Amino acid sequence: MRELIIDSGLVKKFNPIHLKHHEFLPIAVENDKLITAHAPGAQQHHKFIRNVGQLATGYETSFYSIQPELLQHELKLIKQGIYHRMLISEKQNQVAPRGNILSVISNKGGVGKTTISIELAHQFARMGLKTLLFDLDLGNADVSNKLKIFPELTLYNFFNKEVELDELVVKTAFGFDFIPGECGEFKLANMTWAQKQRFFRHIQAISTKYDLILFDLGAGITRHVIDFALMADDSIIVTTPNDIISGYAAAKATYGRFVEINSKIESSDRELGEYVYSPWFILNQVQNMRQGKNLYHSLKRTIDNHINENSIFKIFPEYLGSVISDRDRLVDTYSKREIIGLKHPKSNLAIDYRQLAVNYLGSSLVEAPVQQQRGSGLQRFVKMLGLK
Ligand SMILES: Nc1ncnc2c1ncn2[C@@H]1O[C@H](COP(=O)(O)OP(=O)(O)OP(=O)(O)O)[C@@H](O)[C@H]1O
Ligand SMILES: [Mg+2]
Incomplete structure (x- = not known):
């Protein structure tokens, strides 16, 4: 099994009406072939697709089949x-x-990771995306604590091989699905290689059922937390005006492991995304948006001066947005088992959470070369575990 990211620049060369009517999706050009997905019933369209594909790209078409409902969902x-x-x-x-x-992720505890994970998951779900929130704060089950949902089966049972991952999925009243963590002694650090490998296989399978999956990780940047962070395609580092140094430390530590993994690849085989680590930054609990943006820029300058100047591997931090400080509203809302996006959709907090989701999705609108800088977390996982 390998992965290709749908090339937005390529898709734009085709007419959306053609894509819908002929039930096909151009994915990428690879080894001088146009790789396409097509619905099994759409065989009669092959000739048309071949001709249009050749015209638009100059390449022969390779056909792979895709379930018709998945194809329609992708086109949407x-x-x-x-x-x-x-x-x-x-x-x-x-x-x-x-x-x-x-x-x-964050280096320091209590900066707002879990609140942001919950509110972001809700915003993505509101936008019509199938979203899964994963409580990987093992030992603390932070999402459960906040939402007051304590399912009987948790990740602990999964790692104990008592259940499969999809048996843990709980539907919530907030629009997204949820996989609960565990309160107790279980820690990411205790995971064996075999458990990680099993987790990888299950994540790969479950990721085909969702548009977006969020990992809420515990505080601290231990090796294990970092490895989980890098299993994801994108990492979000949450920091606050009081914890800027910790934000920098989180980026540096994650980048260190990123370099370690990618240094094992022969430099001639390295792709763009394997040189560039691009974490997103969220500035939480700010007084105003300007403060957040300024802090992001000073973080970026520090990274450029201290890391990028001296290495062929770079960190390109990206700004996802800021969230205003409003502790009273958060504490009051969550104490009633409510969330901000649903209970106070017009509040400044909710507007900020929505903007984070919009910014994240908007980033995939950029053209292909920038897109390709985004590595694939699952492919990185394969390298981390030495699976191939
Ligand atoms: N924008 C905000 N303004 C004010 N307070 C906030 C904001 N976001 C979160 N908080 C508060 O900060 C505290 C910690 O939040 P949260 O539990 O989400 O952080 P965390 O990073 O997940 O913590 P942990 O490291 O323990 O997992 C909570 O009391 C929460 O209400
Ligand atoms: Mg938390």
């Missing part, structure tokens, strides 16, 4: 500017989209 997402990664199985000549995986 493309209209919103969302371009997924596709899992390609040569053996079965099939493709399936897989959702983007996002990890939320």
Whole structure:
């Protein structure tokens, strides 16, 4: 199984009406071939697709089949500017989209990771995206604590091989699905190689059922937390005006592991995304948006001066947005088992959370070269575990 990200620049060369009517989706050009997904019933359209494909790209077309409802869903997402990664199985000549995986991390505790994960998951779900929130704060089950949802089965049972991952999925009243963590002694640090490998296989399978998956990780940047953060396609580092140094430390530590993994690849085989680590930054609990943006710029300058100047591997931090400080409203809302996006959709907090989601999705609108800088978390996982 390998992955290709849908090339937005390529899709734009085709007419959306053609894509819908002929039930096909151009994915990427690879080895001088136009890789496309098509619905099995659309065989009669092959000739047309070949001709149009040749005209638009100059290349012969390779056809992979995709379930018709998945194809229609992808075409809908493309209209919103969302371009997924596709899992390609040569053996079965099939493709399936897989959702983007996002990890939320911080060096310091209590900066707002879990609140942001919950509110972001809700905003994505509101936009019509199938969203899964994963409580990977093992030992603390922070999402459960906040939402007061304590399912009987948790990740602990999964790691104990008592259940499969999809048996843990709980539907919430907030629009997104949820996989609960565990309160107790279980820690990411205790995970064995075999457990990580099993987790990878399950994540890969479950990622084909969602558009977006969020990992809420516990505080601190231990090796294990970092590895989970890098399993995701994108990492979000949450920091506050009081913890800017910790934000920098989180980026530096994650980048260190990123370099370690990618240094193992022969430099001639390295792709653009394997040189550039692009974490997103959220400035939480700011007094105003300007303060957040200024702090992001000073972080970026520090990274440029201290890291990028001296290394062929770079960190390009990106600004996802800021969230205003409003502790009273948060504490009051969550104490009633409510969330901000639903209970106070017009509040400044809710507007800020929505803007984070919009900014994230908007980023996939950019053209192909920038898109390709975004590595694939699952492919990185394969390298981390030495699976191939
Ligand atoms: N924008 C905000 N303004 C004011 N207070 C906030 C804001 N966001 C979060 N908080 C408060 O900060 C505290 C910690 O938030 P949260 O539990 O989400 O952080 P966390 O990073 O997940 O913590 P932990 O490291 O323990 O997992 C909570 O009391 C929460 O209400
Ligand atoms: Mg938390």
